[in-house]
Amino acid sequence: MKRTPLTSGIMYLILGTLFVLLAIQNVNRTGWGFFSYFLVLLATLDFGSGIRMILLHRKITSINKKNK
DSSP states (O other), X not given: OOOOHHHHHHHHHHHXXXXXXXXXXXXXXXXXXXXXXXHHHHHHHHHHHHHHHHHHHHHXXXXXXXXX
């Protein structure tokens, strides 16, 4: 099965959302500690990667449409 940038981007966005939810629960339970900041950092990286992958998919499809 081929893994496209779109599916990778969606998976990154889902992971980013999961990390945000875990960070919210951790802050509500224990306050802002190292683990909370770490989860927010992971969520930020995942959202950035997800957006970049989706934009890459759009660019690839637009190039493929121009070549046809």
